[in-house]
Amino acid sequence: MTLTAGPGRPDLPTPSPADTGGAAPGLTHLPSYDDDAPQPRPRSSLGRLSPDELFVRVGSWGAALGLAWLVTQRLLPLAGLPWFLISWFVLGLVMTAVTTAMTGTRVDVTDRVTAAVITASAAFVGLALASTVIYVAVKGYKPVINLNFITSDMAGVGPRDAFTAGGVKHAIIGSIIQISIAIAITLPLGVGTAIFMTEVGGKFARVVRTVVEAMTALPSIVAGLFIYTVWILALGQPRSGLAAALAISVMMLPIIARASDVVLRVVPGGLREASLALGASRWRTVWHVVLPTARPGLATALILGVARGIGETSPVLLTSGAAGFLVVNPVGGAMNSLPLFIYTNVRSGDPVAIQRAYGAAFVLLALVLVFFIVARLLARPRSNAPSRLRRTKKDS
Amino acid sequence: MTTTLPERTQASDHVEPREISRTSTGSDAVFAGGARAIGASVLVITGSVGIFLGYQGYPTLKRYGLDFFTETQWLPDDDVIGIAAVLVGTFVVGVTAMVMAFPLALGTALYISEYAPARLKPTLISLVDLMAAVPSVIYGLWGALLIMPHAADLAIWVDRYFGWIPIFDVVGGNPEAPVPTLARYGFSSFCAAIAVAMMVLPMACAVMRQVFSQTPQGEKEAALALGATTWGMIRSVVLPFGRGGIIGGTMLATGRALGETIAVVLILSPEFLLKFRPFEQGGNTISALIASRFNEASSSQLSALLAAGFVLFLITLGINTLAAIIVNRSRSGAETD
Numbered sequence: 060m061t062l063t064a065g066p067g068r069p070d071l072p073t074p075s076p077a078d079t080g081g082a083a084p085g086l087t088h089l090p091s092y093d094d095d096a097p098q099p100r101p102r103s104s105l106g107r108l109s110p111d112e113l114f115v116r117v118g119s120w121g122a123a124l125g126l127a128w129l130v131t132q133r134l135l136p137l138a139g140l141p142w143f144l145i146s147w148f149v150l151g152l153v154m155t156a157v158t159t160a161m162t163g164t165r166v167d168v169t170d171r172v173t174a175a176v177i178t179a180s181a182a183f184v185g186l187a188l189a190s191t192v193i194y195v196a197v198k199g200y201k202p203v204i205n206l207n208f209i210t211s212d213m214a215g216v217g218p219r220d221a222f223t224a225g226g227v228k229h230a231i232i233g234s235i236i237q238i239s240i241a242i243a244i245t246l247p248l249g250v251g252t253a254i255f256m257t258e259v260g261g262k263f264a265r266v267v268r269t270v271v272e273a274m275t276a277l278p279s280i281v282a283g284l285f286i287y288t289v290w291i292l293a294l295g296q297p298r299s300g301l302a303a304a305l306a307i308s309v310m311m312l313p314i315i316a317r318a319s320d321v322v323l324r325v326v327p328g329g330l331r332e333a334s335l336a337l338g339a340s341r342w343r344t345v346w347h348v349v350l351p352t353a354r355p356g357l358a359t360a361l362i363l364g365v366a367r368g369i370g371e372t373s374p375v376l377l378t379s380g381a382a383g384f385l386v387v388n389p390v391g392g393a394m395n396s397l398p399l400f401i402y403t404n405v406r407s408g409d410p411v412a413i414q415r416a417y418g419a420a421f422v423l424l425a426l427v428l429v430f431f432i433v434a435r436l437l438a439r440p441r442s443n444a445p446s447r448l449r450r451t452k453k454d455s
Numbered sequence: 456m457t458t459t460l461p462e463r464t465q466a467s468d469h470v471e472p473r474e475i476s477r478t479s480t481g482s483d484a485v486f487a488g489g490a491r492a493i494g495a496s497v498l499v500i501t502g503s504v505g506i507f508l509g510y511q512g513y514p515t516l517k518r519y520g521l522d523f524f525t526e527t528q529w530l531p532d533d534d535v536i537g538i539a540a541v542l543v544g545t546f547v548v549g550v551t552a553m554v555m556a557f558p559l560a561l562g563t564a565l566y567i568s569e570y571a572p573a574r575l576k577p578t579l580i581s582l583v584d585l586m587a588a589v590p591s592v593i594y595g596l597w598g599a600l601l602i603m604p605h606a607a608d609l610a611i612w613v614d615r616y617f618g619w620i621p622i623f624d625v626v627g628g629n630p631e632a633p634v635p636t637l638a639r640y641g642f643s644s645f646c647a648a649i650a651v652a653m654m655v656l657p658m659a660c661a662v663m664r665q666v667f668s669q670t671p672q673g674e675k676e677a678a679l680a681l682g683a684t685t686w687g688m689i690r691s692v693v694l695p696f697g698r699g700g701i702i703g704g705t706m707l708a709t710g711r712a713l714g715e716t717i718a719v720v721l722i723l724s725p726e727f728l729l730k731f732r733p734f735e736q737g738g739n740t741i742s743a744l745i746a747s748r749f750n751e752a753s754s755s756q757l758s759a760l761l762a763a764g765f766v767l768f769l770i771t772l773g774i775n776t777l778a779a780i781i782v783n784r785s786r787s788g789a790e791t792d
Contacts, residue, residue, distance in 0.1 A: 141605050170684035177570060180562025181579075184660075187653060188586050191597045248500075251493035259490045267494045272779060274501040276771040278714025280742040281764040284749060285504050288511065288757060313501055341479065342486040363588065370590025373716040373742065377749055398592045398717075405596065405721060420593050427588050435581060
């Protein structure tokens with residue numbers, strides 16, 4: 060078989076001289092260039108929208124915005140922001156579909172419309188999150204701008220007193236004490252269990268894993284009820300910060316154990332084997348290889364557990380009791396915490412108390428945010444350059 | 456310098472194979488034993504919670520028998536105790552929340568994994584994690600004071616146009632009144648479900664996104680190379696691959712939604728009626744029942760509350776186990792192990 064269609068193959072159509080640019084028929088040839096043709100333009104980047112495509116997409120939503128205003132404010136009696144957003148969304152989809160159908164096929168229309176729906180749902184979720192944060196900040200900044208809100212407690216302060224008196228110091232410190240005790244209990248036990256499940260293994264580990272996974276289903280209120288029944292009623296202990304910390308621990312322990320287990324399981328086996336092959340003991344393998352490798356994931360697991368523990372109201376509601384004054388001793392009677400402070404103040408129904416609750420919610424949200432950012436910073440994998448530097452320094 | 460073979464002496468002619476044993480010795484044994492002890496203690500702690508709940512709830516279940524599941528009222532003073540109403544209420548709130556949370560979670564997960572610019576992805580993932588970390592009491596506040604008036608507006612509209620469908624009906628509400636009473640339309644399971652949906656959405660979203668991100672890149676590129684649009688690629692590759700994750704994530708979130716307490720207590724006005732109408736005021740859930748009644752409970756009532764809590768625990772446990780099985784069975788689950 061040859062590449063040329065010779066005259067001996069009459070069944071093949073011979074390319075006419077015009078097609079081949081005047082070259083001899085049946086021979087491979089280089090294409091000739093037209094010297095008069097304009098310079099080829101560099102292709103605009105792949106994947107990015109061309110200006111007219113961009114205009115169609117953005118323009119559809121712009122047109123829908125105008126239409127939505129027309130429909131909700133002028134034509135139909137649909138007052139209110141929610142209706143405006145809903146009609147903007149629906150009209151935006153219609154406009155996208157129409158403008159796409161003008162140039163594309165049904166496949167293009169489906170593609171564009173689903174892309175719009177998916178993007179809009181993500182935007183909606185983002186909007187909901189932003190509205191929560193902004194709402195709490197706007198409602199709660201008023202008490203918080205008085206410095207005494209975080210430096211004094213509610214001892215001797217009536218629910219209707221002005222914001223210049225009283226604060227949530229007791230609740231902040233209570234929250235921090237409770238979560239510290241809970242971390243001190245759950246972190247070693249949770250990570251230790253995860254190490255047992257992944258590094259030691261065996262039949263018993265499977266039993267532990269099954270039970271731990273089952274207990275992540277425990278609703279937080281039931282964890283609180285458990286400690287309330289056992290610790291407070293059966294053992295006759297008073298309501299205290301320790302009881303609250305125990306309830307939080309019961310709730311957090313399976314969460315942290317399971318999350319750490321998932322993280323440790325994805326540590327590559329080759330790293331473990333390399334360490335063992337170099338003669339390290341199993342403990343040193345875990346301490347120097349497995350845990351450092353899993354550090355970012357472990358930090359995330361811990362922080363999600365902590366965020367859950369510090370913000371969960373229901374276990375605390377049953378076990379800690381709400382004191383209006385600062386209690387530092389975890390076994391020294393009722394100790395307030397931020398979620399509980401918010402809950403009791405909102406339930407009281409008093410406008411000033413609700414304002415205080417917003418202030419406390421603002422503080423709680425800020426606390427969670429700080430936790431979160433610290434965890435992200437800790438979880439960031441250590442960059443290689445400085446560590447190599449350190450190693451060479453130590454070696455030399 | 457030459458390499459020499461070691462000289463064989465007469466004594467080493469007969470070599471015994473070294474005994475191979477998997478039993479760890481020395482520090483390894485200490486490590487294994489210590490880890491085992493920690494595992495055992497956690498097993499005891501967590502296991503005892505479940506066993507204790509069952510043990511404490513048993514007298515109630517024995518005493519009231521099947522009536523415990525069919526009686527709607529909770530009147531401990533008259534010796535009438537049942538969880539039919541709260542059980543139904545729990546499911547109404549949970550299912551309504553999931554109806555709202557599921558499409559949003561799926562859309563958000565798809566956006567993050569398929570549509571978002573690569574530079575934005577880590578930030579968006581962090582934001583979803585942050586959303587999961589926002590305390591439930593804050594979502595409760597948000598739902599009760601910011602969202603509820605708008606939700607009530609929506610409920611009035613639904614009642615006006617879809618009131619003929621039984622589950623959308625609002626008994627006692629008059630949507631045609633010039634100023635419809637907020638009391639009939641607010642404080643409903645629907646309003647509570649909005650706050651609960653916000654709480655469980657990030658959880659479902661995180662599971663789905665994780666599974667989507669494990670889709671084999673080659674298959675995605677193959678679909679695109681064959682001329683599929685982005686949506687065509689998602690429909691033919693990403694969604695079938697992530698089906699286990701979608702179902703599993705949804706079920707995990709449902710389990711969470713059923714057990715949610717504080718947002719429900721803050722929003723829903725308690726009522727012991729067998730009610731399937733989410734837009735109507737009033738309702739109750741098991742966790743809200745526990746939160747509102749534990750304080751005044753005598754020991755027998757406490758046993759009844761523990762039994763209710765045990766039932767709730769069993770339900771969430773069943774859902775979670777099923778979810779775990781589905782996630783693990785799917786192709787996507789096989790690769791995480």
